[in-house]
Amino acid sequence: QVQVVESGGGLVQAGGSLRLSCVVSGGFFSRYGMGWFRQAPGNERTFVATTSWSGGITYYADSVKGRFTISRDNAKNTVYLQMNSLKPEDTAVYYCAATRKGGTRESREYQYWGQGTQVTVSS
Numbered sequence: 001q002v003q004v005v006e007s008g009g010g011l012v013q014a015g016g017s018l019r020l021s022c023v024v025s026g027g028f029f030s031r032y033g034m035g036w037f038r039q040a041p042g043n044e045r046t047f048v049a050t051t052s053w054s055g056g057i058t059y060y061a062d063s064v065k066g067r068f069t070i071s072r073d074n075a076k077n078t079v080y081l082q083m084n085s086l087k088p089e090d091t092a093v094y095y096c097a098a099t100r101k102g103g104t105r106e107s108r109e110y111q112y113w114g115q116g117t118q119v120t121v122s123s
Contacts, residue, residue: 002027002112006096009117012086020081020117022096027112029077033103035110036070036081038092038119045095049081050103057103064090086121094119 008020024032035050049070051058058070067086072079079096094117097110104110 002098004096004098004112004114006094006114006117009094009119011120011122014086014088014121014123016086016121017082017084018086018119020083020094020096020119022079022081022114024077024079024098024112027098029098030074031100032098032112033101034070034072034079035097035099035103035105035107036079037095037097037107038090039095039116040089040092043092045107047105047107048094050105051079052103059103059105061105083119086119088121088123090119091121092119093117 003025006022036048037045039045049060051070055072069082096114098112099110
């Protein structure tokens with residue numbers, strides 16, 4: 001049974017930084033593409049970033065490009081999302097997800113999801 005657990009969310013002022021972590025257990029982490037998504041109140045869940053099995057390929061939503069960085073440590077079964085220059089519009093619940101495919105922007109292609117971690121950016 002694959003489990004996905006996020007951590008690292010919190011309250012930060014605009015312009016600040018946070019690093020989210022996501023640990024995957026019970027599966028073959030190094031074979032999963034990994035993604036981060038987010039959902040603000042009243043909105044649909046949207047793509048943030050994804051990385052391939054090796055971490056060599058990454059894609060970002062235009063809204064976070066240049067500010068967020070996704071990375072992974074396969075030895076620790078962990079994927080990270082470093083978030084810099086945070087804006088109030090980044091406020092959302094952030095979800096980590098794993099897919100047996102390579103990194104993808106499509107949420108429907110992810111089989112395993114975490115419960116989410118709240119990120120709140122104050123102005």
